Amino acid sequence: MGQVLSESKTKHPSLKAQAGSRxxxxxxxxxxxxGVGVTYQWQGGALEVFRDVNLEVQRGTTLGLFGPNGxxxxxxxxxxxxxxxxEGRVHFPDHPAEFESKPKISCVPQSYSHSFYPWASLxxxxxxxxxKPFQNAKENRNAIREAHDALGLxxxxxxxxxxxxxxxxxxxxxxRAFSRRPxxxxxxxxxxxxxxxxxxxxxxxxxxxxxxxxxxxxxxxxNIEDIVEVCxxxxxxxxxxxxxxxxxxxxxxxxxxxxxxxRKRIRKAAGPQAVSTSPFVxxxxxxxEARG
Amino acid sequence: MISVLKRFPILLxxxxxxxxxxxxxxxxxxxxxxxxxxxxVWQVVIKAFHPTGQNEDLFHNAQDTLLRxxxxxxxxxLLGLVIGLLLGLNQVAYRAVEPVIEFIRAIPPIMAFPxxxxxxxxxxxxxxxxxxxxxxxxxxxxxxxxxxxxDHTRQELLVLHQVAKPIRLLASVVEILxxxxxxxxxxxxxxxxxxxxxxxxxxxxxxxxxxxxxxDSEISFDTPTFYACVLVLGIFGYGVNVLLRHAEWWLSGExxxxxxxx
Numbered sequence: 403m404g405q406v407l408s409e410s411k412t413k414h415p416s417l418k419a420q421a422g423s424r425x426x427x428x429x430x431x432x433x434x435x436x437g438v439g440v441t442y443q444w445q446g447g448a449l450e451v452f453r454d455v456n457l458e459v460q461r462g463t464t465l466g467l468f469g470p471n472g473x474x475x476x477x478x479x480x481x482x483x484x485x486x487x488x489e490g491r492v493h494f495p496d497h498p499a500e501f502e503s504k505p506k507i508s509c510v511p512q513s514y515s516h517s518f519y520p521w522a523s524l525x526x527x528x529x530x531x532x533x534k535p536f537q538n539a540k541e542n543r544n545a546i547r548e549a550h551d552a553l554g555l556x557x558x559x560x561x562x563x564x565x566x567x568x569x570x571x572x573x574x575x576x577x578r579a580f581s582r583r584p585x586x587x588x589x590x591x592x593x594x595x596x597x598x599x600x601x602x603x604x605x606x607x608x609x610x611x612x613x614x615x616x617x618x619x620x621x622x623x624x625n626i627e628d629i630v631e632v633c634x635x636x637x638x639x640x641x642x643x644x645x646x647x648x649x650x651x652x653x654x655x656x657x658x659x660x661x662x663x664x665r666k667r668i669r670k671a672a673g674p675q676a677v678s679t680s681p682f683v684x685x686x687x688x689x690x691e692a693r694g
Numbered sequence: 695m696i697s698v699l700k701r702f703p704i705l706l707x708x709x710x711x712x713x714x715x716x717x718x719x720x721x722x723x724x725x726x727x728x729x730x731x732x733x734x735v736w737q738v739v740i741k742a743f744h745p746t747g748q749n750e751d752l753f754h755n756a757q758d759t760l761l762r763x764x765x766x767x768x769x770x771x772l773l774g775l776v777i778g779l780l781l782g783l784n785q786v787a788y789r790a791v792e793p794v795i796e797f798i799r800a801i802p803p804i805m806a807f808p809x810x811x812x813x814x815x816x817x818x819x820x821x822x823x824x825x826x827x828x829x830x831x832x833x834x835x836x837x838x839x840x841x842x843x844x845d846h847t848r849q850e851l852l853v854l855h856q857v858a859k860p861i862r863l864l865a866s867v868v869e870i871l872x873x874x875x876x877x878x879x880x881x882x883x884x885x886x887x888x889x890x891x892x893x894x895x896x897x898x899x900x901x902x903x904x905x906x907x908x909x910d911s912e913i914s915f916d917t918p919t920f921y922a923c924v925l926v927l928g929i930f931g932y933g934v935n936v937l938l939r940h941a942e943w944w945l946s947g948e949x950x951x952x953x954x955x956x
Contacts, residue, residue, distance in 0.1 A: 485850055509854050516847040521868060521945045530865065531855045582855060 433459045433482070433586055433618040438490030440474070440481050451477045454647040455490075455655070457637070461585075464612055464619040466633030468658065473639045475622040476512060479588040482620060483507050508584035510592045512622075514575040518563035525559040528578045542581075549580035552614065553607035555600070568595040576604065580611050587612070587619045593628050605631045635660050730917035738922035751907060752919065756926050759889050759904040762818060766825025767885035771878055773826070774833025779867075781834065782841025792838075795831045803828030803888050807896055821892055821903075828888045829881035836880075840873030841866070868945065875942035879935055886931050 439453040451474035459465045467475040481488035484507065511517055518527045525546065529535040532542040550557065557573050566574070572595045579587055592608075593601050609632055612619045623629045629636050641653040648654065699706055712732055718724050719731040742752035781788040803824045810827075814820035844866055852862045893905025904923045911919035 483854060485854060504856070506856075507854055509851060511847050511851065513847050516845050517851050519848070519865065519869065530861060531851070531857060533856075534858075535861065 431461050433620075434493055435482055436491045436493075438478075438481060438488050438492065440477050440486065440488050450643040452642070452644045453652060454645045454650055456646045457655075459618040459620060459635075461616040461618055462613045463634040464609070464621060464632055466629050466636040467620070467622050467639060468624070468629055468636055469639030470641075473642050473644065475639055476590050478639075479590065479620045479622060483509055483586065483588045485509075505585035506582055507586045507588065508579035508582045510572075510575045510579050510587075510589035512590035515563075515568055515571045517575060518571060520562065520564050523560050523562055524557070524566065524574045527563065528559070528574065528581060531578055532582060545583065546577060546581045549577045549611070552611040553577060553580060554603040555607070569597060569600065572596060573600070573604070576608070580615065580617075583615055584617055587617050588621075589619070590622045591624060592621060593623075593625065593632075601628070608632055629658075633659075727915050727917065730921050734918035735921045735925060738918045739925060742922070742926075752904075752922055752926070755902060755904045755907040756923075756930075758902045759886075759893065759927075760930060762821045762903070763825060763882075763885045763889040766822040766889070767829055767878075767882055769822070770826040770829035770833050770881060770885075771874075774830050774877065775837055775874060778834045778837025779841055779870075782838040782870075785842075788838055788842075792835070795834055798827075799831035799835070804891055804895060807892055811896065816896070821889065824892050825885045825888045829885055832881050832884070833874075833877045836873050836877035837870060840870035843873075844869055871945045872942055875938050875945070879938045879942075882934050882938070883931055886927055890927065 435455060435457050438455050440451045441453075442449045442451065455478065457465070467478065469475055477486065480486050482492055484492075518524070519530075522530075525543070528546050529539065529542050532538070532545060535542060546559065550559070553573075553576055555573050555577065557570060557577070559574070559577075561570075563571060563574075572592065576589075576592055579589065593604065596604060605628060611617070621633065623633070636658040638656040638658050639653070640656060644653040644655055646655050715729075715732050719726070719729055738752060742756070781791060806827055807820070807824050810820040810823050814823070848865070848869070849862075852865065857865075889903070890905040890908070893903035894909045895905075897903075897906040897909065904927060908920050908923040911917070911923070
């Protein structure tokens with residue numbers, strides 16, 4: 403299961419992600435971030451989003467980030483995915499140094515609807531993102547089908563994006579992410595456009611697929627029900643700049659729950675009809691107060 | 695009937711225009727020396743394009759002008775696509791070259807024609823390069839801006855998902871096709887204008903081209919031939935425009951959007 407690391411001495415020079423580099427060299431059993439930070443610079447100013455953040459996500463588990471708008475949740479997952487330059491190191495410490503292949507990263511972006519080409523069907527859109535889309539068309543179609551079924555969806559992939567609703571496109575974005583069989587999955591509000599029934603089904607499928615495909619999943623979520631149902635570990639980001647280093651000034655990341663036992667307890671206390679009510683919110687408040 | 699008109703409202707516009715044209719010539723609202731009747735113009739067009747027609751002048755002149763316009767326009771599209779892609783991908787190069795292109799764009803191609811005459815005399819290349827010279831800056835700027843406005847999310851995902859470079863390039867080219875088609879549509883009309891104006895102003899001794907025919911017929915008050923030239927140009931320009939627009943709709947997925955709403 404995932405956990406926040408307050409301190410980490412593990413260093414692996416060959417797997418080091420350089421500050422300012424988009425490349426993140428990782429592979430193997432868990433995603434580990436050490437001392438990562440992001441500061442946006444512009445003419446006449448700078449904005450520190452987070453500093454010295456240490457965290458770990460084991461394969462087959464999901465780490466959720468929760469917090470108000472503008473605190474830098476998306477920035478953190480984008481940084482860990484290598485989409486923006488970060489300070490610090492991101493790696494899989496258990497991995498042998500001689501193996502330098504890049505990990506497979508999949509992403510479900512916040513603006514998922516923009517990520518599709520209108521001139522092609524959903525299936526073609528998904529195929530483009532798979533290795534050797536034309537040579538391995540059959541295998542890739544099977545991978546798409548498997549991801550579709552694993553998530554428990556009923557989506558017509560022959561449709562063009564312009565013939566789909568926002569929810570359908572979000573489902574397609576999730577299928578795209580899982581069909582790549584990634585080592586790491588970063589998703590920014592991946593269930594935000596789904597209806598009640600599909601969301602329930604997909605949450606179940608998502609958790610199963612993450613475990614089955616042994617993926618390190620990092621999600622930004624706002625819906626409490628999504629968080630309780632899907633995440634193994636949840637971190638609340640109270641403000642900016644945030645850090646996991648108690649010796650530094652800034653907001654501390656607050657752990658809301660850390661494992662399936664905690665999750666079950668919260669779900670049980672809330673009752674089957676009302677996961678999104680008080681126990682979770684109380685847990686958030688308690689955690690935020692505890693940070694001082 | 696109403697549903698057909700709703701789908702193709704042009705079927706209402708054309709008869710109305712023809713009717714007003716007919717009425718204004720029939721009742722002498724506009725003098726014959728200024729406007730020929732639709733029947734007279736139609737006769738000239740029929741004679742030119744019918745297999746047994748006698749008016750070969752219009753046919754050959756139209757053929758020459760349209761061919762020049764096509765070659766000049768096609769050249770500017772090919773060059774403009776390549777240059778625009780390169781400039782769009784490199785911000786520094788774009789900023790360095792953009793003022794020069796804007797400067798050239800502001801110069802009417804007809805002003806450059808005397809230079810082209812020195813280079814090519816009254817040969818066809820002079821007319822073709824005048825068209826290409828007029829269209830090229832528009833295509834370059836439109837394509838370059840299309841490249842600059844490629845969707846950030848898509849590009850980012852393609853890189854993150856380690857999609858092969860040729861596929862990324864192909865996807866980007868297809869993504870900028872709508873702006874390329876827009877440039878193509880705008881410049882095609884422009885190429886016809888440049889072709890016609892250069893022929894009208896710089897008529898070679900042989901006198902070939904719709905521009906010179908229109909000018910001659912205007913001077914000799916042969917209004918049916920003059921308006922036949924206008925009609926042929928208009929129909930041709932409109933036809934190509936419609937074809938390009940349909941291709942653009944298909945590529946941008948607009949055709950499927952329409953299916954959704956019906």
